Amino acid sequence: MTDTLSVETASIPKVKRRKAVDWDGYLFIAPYLALFLLMIVTPLLIGVWLSFTKGDLFGVERFVGFENFARLAGDPIFREVVWNTLYFVVLTVPTLTILGLALALALNFQTRWAAVLRTIFFSSTVLSVTVVTLVWRLVFLPDGGLLGEISEALGQTPVAWLNDPQLAMPAIAITTIWWCLGLPMVLYLAALQQVPRELYEAAALDGAGRWRTLWSITLPAVRRTTMIVIVIEIILQFQLFGQPQLMTLGGPNNATRPIVLFIYETGWRQWELGYAAAAAQVLFAMIMVAAMAQYFVSSRKEEA
Incomplete structure (x- = not known):
């Protein structure tokens, strides 16, 4: 009798119940999602739309399609700033x-000196670009600068790093x-x-x-971090702006003018908003x- 009831019960189709929506998770991410849409996605879409228009800071005049991008392709100054970047x-x-x-x-190493040195090397990161460029301008000055004084002490002619088209960009790179x-x-x-420390102990026993330890243990262990570092630095360094703007104003002869400075000058000094937006889309695509x-x-x- 019991077996018969169990078979009949098993044959009865089960009614699927809808799982209640967990609104707590959605409410938790709602503030960030709203800010992301407002501060990232919306300006991005507006910038894409502006790149297909002609206008200035007072408004859009007309839709011009790909005219701005065609103009960028034929602009020798823009090609130069792309190369500089x-x-x-x-x-x-x-x-x-x-x-x-x-x-x-x-x-x-877990020592006091290692902690002090880590703090010293990281401290430059928290400085503003204004402070950094001011310090390094004093370093690169040929008259009275640190490198100029060292050159004179060695009996060499001081080099005007920031005035030399071949040395200005390396100087900004050193600063960065x-x-x-x-x-x-x-x-x-x-x-x-x-x-794991056990890997190093096993390698030492072998x-x-x-x-050998560096190539076989350390570098494979930090491979993902290396990828993250490179991607982060690519995104950051493509957005070069403050250093050349404060140290060289894009000179000499446009040798240090990057794309972001070109966008700034085109949009806010020449008032060609659509043209600047098109250059910004090119920069976004490059990144x-x-x-x-x-x-x-x-x-x-990694797959190999």
């Missing part, structure tokens, strides 16, 4: 990545590397502290040297392509 990214991103890892390896080095160092330190290319290459290496 790419050149700056090539100078800074690999250097920040390598130096950040080197500093993290050198300071990855000194300013931004703290972030990749901290990220690498956090990654290194997550590597007789592995420092370089996306560079970041996604790095992510794709790193992902392929």
Whole structure:
């Protein structure tokens, strides 16, 4: 009798109940989502729309389609600022990545001096761009600057770094590397502290040297952090603006004028809002392509 009832009960179709919607999670993310839509998505869409128009700060005159982008393609000044930006990214991103890892390896010790040095190297990151550029302008001055005094002490002619078209961008890159080095160092330190100590102990028992340990244990362990550091630095360094604007005003002869400074001058000084918005979309596309290319290459290496 019991078996018969259990079979009949099992044959009765179960009524599916709708799961109650968990509104707590949606309410939790609602403030951030609202700010994200208001401060990020909406300006992005407005910028895309403005790039297809002709207008100034008083309003939009008319829709011009891809005319602004065609004008950018034929603008020699814009091609030059694109090259300047790419050149700056090539100078800074690999250097920040390598130096950040080197500093993290050198300071990855639980000692008082290591903590003090980590604080010193990270302290430059919290400075404003105005303070950083003021300090480094004094360093690069040929008359009375630090490098100028060193050159004269060595019997050499001081070099006008910021007035030389070949040296101005490397000077700005040096300034930026000194300013931004703290972030990749901290990220690498956090990654290194997550590597199990047992791996290093096993490598030491097997007789592995420092370089072997670095290539076989440390670098594979921080591979994801390296990808994060490179992507972050690509996004940050493509947005170069304050350093050349305060140190060289984009000169000499446009040698240090980046895309963001071009956008600022076009939109706020020449009042060509649509043209500036088109340049901003080109910059956004360049950042996306560079970041996604790095992510794709790193992902392929991990799968291999």
